[in-house]
Every structure is written in structure tokens, then in C-alpha cells.
Amino acid sequence: MRFTLMYCAAALVMLAVPVSAQDVPQQSPPAYNCDFEPACEVSPGIYGNMASPVTSKFKLSIGGFVKLDYVYNSVNLGSANGIGLVATLQPNGIPKTSSPAAKQDQSLFSARQSRIWFKAEGPTFLGARTGALIETDFFGSGGSSNETATMRIRLAYGTLDWANTQILFGQSWDLFGPAAASTVDFGQGQTAGNPTTPRVPQLRVSQKVRLSEQNSLKLIAALQNPIQNSNTANGTAGESWGARPNIAGQAMLVSKALGAAPGFWGLPMNQFTVGLFGLYGNQEIAGNGGTVDSWGYGLYAFVPVLRSADGKSRAMTASFEGQAYRAANMSFNYATVSPLIGPQGDKTGAKGYGLFGQMIFYPTQNLGITAGYGMRGAENFADYTRSGIKDFQKSNSQAFANIAYDLNAAVRVATEYQYVSTRYGNVTAGTSDFGKANVFRFSMIYFF
Numbered sequence: 001m002r003f004t005l006m007y008c009a010a011a012l013v014m015l016a017v018p019v020s021a022q023d024v025p026q027q028s029p030p031a032y033n034c035d036f037e038p039a040c041e042v043s044p045g046i047y048g049n050m051a052s053p054v055t056s057k058f059k060l061s062i063g064g065f066v067k068l069d070y071v072y073n074s075v076n077l078g079s080a081n082g083i084g085l086v087a088t089l090q091p092n093g094i095p096k097t098s099s100p101a102a103k104q105d106q107s108l109f110s111a112r113q114s115r116i117w118f119k120a121e122g123p124t125f126l127g128a129r130t131g132a133l134i135e136t137d138f139f140g141s142g143g144s145s146n147e148t149a150t151m152r153i154r155l156a157y158g159t160l161d162w163a164n165t166q167i168l169f170g171q172s173w174d175l176f177g178p179a180a181a182s183t184v185d186f187g188q189g190q191t192a193g194n195p196t197t198p199r200v201p202q203l204r205v206s207q208k209v210r211l212s213e214q215n216s217l218k219l220i221a222a223l224q225n226p227i228q229n230s231n232t233a234n235g236t237a238g239e240s241w242g243a244r245p246n247i248a249g250q251a252m253l254v255s256k257a258l259g260a261a262p263g264f265w266g267l268p269m270n271q272f273t274v275g276l277f278g279l280y281g282n283q284e285i286a287g288n289g290g291t292v293d294s295w296g297y298g299l300y301a302f303v304p305v306l307r308s309a310d311g312k313s314r315a316m317t318a319s320f321e322g323q324a325y326r327a328a329n330m331s332f333n334y335a336t337v338s339p340l341i342g343p344q345g346d347k348t349g350a351k352g353y354g355l356f357g358q359m360i361f362y363p364t365q366n367l368g369i370t371a372g373y374g375m376r377g378a379e380n381f382a383d384y385t386r387s388g389i390k391d392f393q394k395s396n397s398q399a400f401a402n403i404a405y406d407l408n409a410a411v412r413v414a415t416e417y418q419y420v421s422t423r424y425g426n427v428t429a430g431t432s433d434f435g436k437a438n439v440f441r442f443s444m445i446y447f448f
Helices: 002-016 079-084 381-386
Strands: 059-073 106-110 115-121 129-140 150-161 165-173 199-210 215-224 246-262 269-285 292-306 317-328 351-362 367-378 392-406 411-425 434-447
Touching: 215 269, 246 292, 246 317, 246 351, 269 317, 292 351, 381 411
Parallel strands: none
Antiparallel strands: 059 106, 059 115, 059 434, 115 129, 129 150, 150 165, 165 199, 199 215, 215 246, 246 269, 269 292, 292 317, 317 351, 351 367, 367 392, 392 411, 411 434
């Protein structure tokens, strides 16, 4: 009995002694989303490869970012900007210089543009890799303040990927107008030459056609939700409907000849790309004798001006991105000012055009400088006057410049200046025909 008690006591003492450091399995340091110098760890990637993904039944990755914005507007852009902090051209334009709002300013903080995403990789199918992505932010329309921000679906799609073919189904970006202004402001020039706002349910097929060792064609065709049929932004709710989806597509020449250079926010490394994009739809209009078409076509180009030394490093790289388009009855994605013009019973699609260009320059791996200009213009001014539409937006434009610096793999700081303006037509008596705003912005972003 005595021996047994002594044995138990010794065992308890042994259990109480800390395990030596040599006995603890050593964990390897975290891997970053890059494999190049200089400053390997400075490469924040929203959609980068994750070193150690969280797993479920399938391989699962999680990521996103936290984004704090401070913005000063020289005019009052309204309550929508007070909670959303888009703070750029809005569907109703910049307040006229003669309005009370033009004599007010705003100072705002918000974190509603923070974002989270989940990626999944599942089993193969007929030789294709399968995957899915769900992405959400806190910019939903249900919230009335920063404290009551609501989540919304941004992207939600599945993919089947073969060597040269991809099938995508779910909600993704509208194929019309692929250029996005690389602004800190998440409006990204949506009403000034960059109609990139819609993320629409669709069925999409992408095909790569190899032309040579250096060159290939990228062809995309999609059936998309006809969102113009439920457009409420311009007062057409209940006036229009349709039974057919939109058809959208892109045809791009992609070449390795000029190397690669940074694209949006300096995150992707893009090759020389030039080509066409377009969209066509059709809808019924209450009281009209016939249907009204929605259509648009345009030209897009991305040019590596200073190529990356190894296809990965951003140091001493520069790129140009631009597009031009013409469209009708496409106010649902801000490609045109209005959806319809004309008298009751004889309405037609409002026509317009857009232009955009930007330069992205990285003097070092960590430091990025971007400047750009975009504008959207209306056509057939007389039609607006004959239709009795007062204060319509003849043109919208923005000029911007920003500087972003990556402190490490996770933290980015950025500052931006924007000059945004609206020119009005058929102006109400006693008011001006011009609105302008100076916007200053500071942001901090933590990528994870």
C-alpha cells in the first residue's frame, strides 16, 4: 500500500513538470501570398492563394478585408453617402452650385465596405475542376446607419474549369464595361464611364482559343438577368417588363508579348488585352405600341507600359487601362442617364456614351500611384426637352488620383483626391446648370 501511494505521488509530480521545449512540435512560420522579392510579404491579395485554408467537406478558404474610410466632401452628397460612404457621382448627380446642398459640406467615417468571402474546391467532373465562391459585405440597403449595417450578397457562383473552357453559374459581374476605376472610393466611377456596378445572376461560358505561343483569344458569352425590367432608380417600376434574359459577351485578344503589369488596386498582374464587349436585351413598355431594346457595345484595352521584371514583382511597373462605349436604355448599370425618353405610348431607349482611362504606376513593390479620368454623356438633348424632363444630366465626369502604400502583407493605407461634376440640361428657371464637388479620402485596409 505504501509503495502504491509513493508511485502515485511520483506520477503526479511528473505530470506537473512542464514539457521541455524540445518535446513540443514546432510550427512552421506562416507563408505569405507571394514568392518574389523585394519585400515578399508586402502583397495583399483579396483573392490570393491561401497558405493554410480552413477545410470542410471540400477544401475551403476564407478571406476578405476590414476597411475604414474617412471622407470629406465639399458639398452635401446626401444621406446615401452618409451611411454608405460612396461619396462620388450618384444617380441624381452632384448638387447644383445654386442649391443649398452645394453650400454644405460633409465629414464622414464608415467601415461598411468591409468584406468577407468563402471559396470552395470540390470533386472533379468530366476532367473539370469544380469550385464556388460566396462574397458579402455590409452595404445592404436595410441598414439606416453604420451601427445597423446589413449584409448583402455581392458574388455567389459555382464554376467548372477545364484547360481552356469555364462554365460559371450564379451571381457575378455584368459583362458590360470590364474596366473599373482603381479608386479608393468604391463607386469606381460607375456614373462616369465605368458602368461596372451590377452583379447579376447569369449562366456564362468562357473559351480560350490559342493562336500562338504568345497570343490567344478569350471569348465569353452569357445569359444574364434582365435587371432593366425592374429598374426603380429612374421611376420605371411597374412600367416595363420582359420575358427574355439579356445576352452579353466579350471577345478579347490576350498577348504575352508586352509582359505583365498591375491591374485594379495593384492586385492582379495583367497581360496586354484588347477587344470588344456588348449587351442586348428587350422589354415591354406599358402603353407602347412595341417593345424597346436595351443595347450597348464598346472597346476595352489594358496595356502593360512598363512590364514586371519576373511577371510577379510590381517594382517599376506601369499600366494603362481604358474603355469607350455607346448604349441605350441601360440606366440599370449607369451606362445611360435615363432608361426611357419620349411621350407616353411612344417611349424609346435613352442613348448615351462613356469614356474612361487610367494609369497605374508602382515605383516600388509597396508604393502604388494611380490617376484617371472618366465621363458619361447623354445623347439627343432635344428628346429630353420634348419629353418634359427637367434638369436631366447632360454629362457626368470624375478626375482622380490616389496613393496607396502596403505596410506589410495585411495592412494598406491610401489617400485620394477626386474632382466630380455634373452638367445639367433643360434647367429649372432660377437655378444653375452645373454641380461640382471636391472629395478627399483616407482609408486603412486590413486584408486577411
